[in-house]
Amino acid sequence: MSEIYNIIDKKKLDVVNNSIEKAHGLPNECYTSKDYTLIERKKLFEDKWIVAGVASSIPEIGDVKPIDILGMPILILRNKQNEIKVFHNVCSHRGVKLVSKSGKINSLIRCPYHSWSYSLDGELKATPHIGGMNKHSVDGFDKSKNNLKEIRSYIWLDLIMININQNEMSFEEYIKPLSDRWEKFWPIKDRELIHHSNDFGYFKLNAKCNWKFAIENYCESYHLPWVHPGLNSYSKIEDHYHIQGLPNRFAGQGTVVYNPQFKGKEKLPSFPNWPKDKENIAEYVALFPNVMLGIHKDHYYAYWIEPISHEFTLEHMELYYVGEQAAQANKFKSLRKQNHKQWEDIQKEDVDIIQGMQTGRNSPSYNGGNFSPVMDNPTHHFHKWVAQNLI
Ligand code: FES
Ligand SMILES: [Fe+2]
Known part of the structure; x- marks a missing residue:
């Protein structure tokens, strides 16, 4: 392990130190x-x-959902107090993965191996026969010291944000630069109106590639004319601008010509405080490491990444509208359907490309390439963020 760290260390330093004019990608x-x-x-x-994950994917008390982050088993759930809780998804006894399927748990989370059971707050409640047949306790074993290990979490724009090692600053502080950026056209009081759609509110894509390619690709609009000819027909490469977060923890791009053209007479309702003179602005920002956000006057999406291995990634798209009516009512169903299809088509176009990047990275002739000093700027910032945090 240390050997591989040494090999790539020097190259990572180049990523951090080089200006965009001389930038190469990660090794x-x-x-x-x-x-x-x-x-x-x-x-x-x-x-x-x-x-x-997102809070609206576990809407009811007792809803549980496992996810794996590069092999690390994590459990999100909604407890009896209607709060979202996040735990390491592993039994305190002999370490079996506790919950392997999404579902509803009415009382206790029971381990499939020897039936040790935990409350929805992670407390170890039952240890059957731990002291021998019909002795459910044993001297020297303190249940309260063997609860599930909780993970620090915070809900923002329906996203369940977690900080596993509990070492980061508060999430409010962490997100402030992006939140402040959006205040001028998407004020906080409008963000509270987002409503996940039940019918056309979700899709999942499998990408046979490293998770970072999804983020890198999302950061730039350079590929638009060739990868998304449909999108490019009304939102051209020159209608986009770059976004770089300072401090460097997000990057992306924005367009100045957002103007949805869906079939039908209805129009999706807009956020009430989105200024009229900014109606055609939409922003697409990757918040590092694993979520791609899209904000528009009439909908918001969070496209989050579940990295399964170094070469396989799940991408989850969550679509939200302005208020319950827009998200659920029949009147807007056709618009939701068209919007869902539009985003699914676009993201599939991107998946085809990023899978090609994974294959390309197996070529010994390539080792980071050369960035455009103008067009690849936001992607370079993401690489810098990765490299800086690894050193
Ligand atoms: S490993 Fe869970 S009860 Fe034994
Ligand atoms: Fe794209």
Whole structure:
């Protein structure tokens, strides 16, 4: 492990130190090495604020949902007090993964192996026969010291943000630069109106590639004319601008010509305080490491990434509208359907490309390439963020 760290260390330093004029991408090992991915898991996915799902995917008390982050089993659930809780999804006895399917748990989370059972607050409640047949306790074993291990969490724009190693600043502070940026056209009081749609509110894509390619690709609009000819017909490359977060924890792009053209007479309702002179602005921002956000006057989406391995990634799209009516009523159903299809088509176009990038990274002739000093800027910022956090 330390060997691979040494090999890539020098190249990572180049990524951090080089200006965009001289920038290269991260080295191939960052995409093709299983060993390297363990370092990344620790430094990026345990030490940073990351996304573990969305609150509206577990709407009712007792709803549980497992996810895996680079092999690390995590459980999100809604407890009896209607709060979202996040735990390490592993039994305190002999370490079996506790919950393997999404579902509803009415009373206790029961381990499938020897039936140790936990409340929805993670308290160890039952340890059957631990002291021998029909002796459910044993001297020297304190149940309260063997609860599930809770993970620090915070809900923002329906996203379940977690910080596994509890080492980051508060999430409010962490997100302030992005939140402040959006205040001028998407004020906080409007953000409270987002409503997840039940019918056309979700899709999932499998990407046979490293998770970072999804983020890198999302950051730039350079590929628009060739990868998304449909989108490019009304939102051209020159209608986009770059976004770089300071401090560097998000990057992306915006358009100045957002103007949905769906079939039918209805129009989706807009956020009430989105200024009239900014109606055609939409922003697409990757909040590092694992969520891609899209904000528009009439809908919001969170496209979050579940990295399964160094070469396989799940992408979850969650679509939200302005208020319950827009998200659920029949009147807007056709618009939701068209919007869902539009985003699914676009994201599939991107998946085709990023899978090609994974294959390309197995070529010994390539090891980071050369960035455009103008067009690849936001992607370079993401690479810098990765490299800086690994050093
Ligand atoms: S491993 Fe869970 S009860 Fe034994
Ligand atoms: Fe794209």
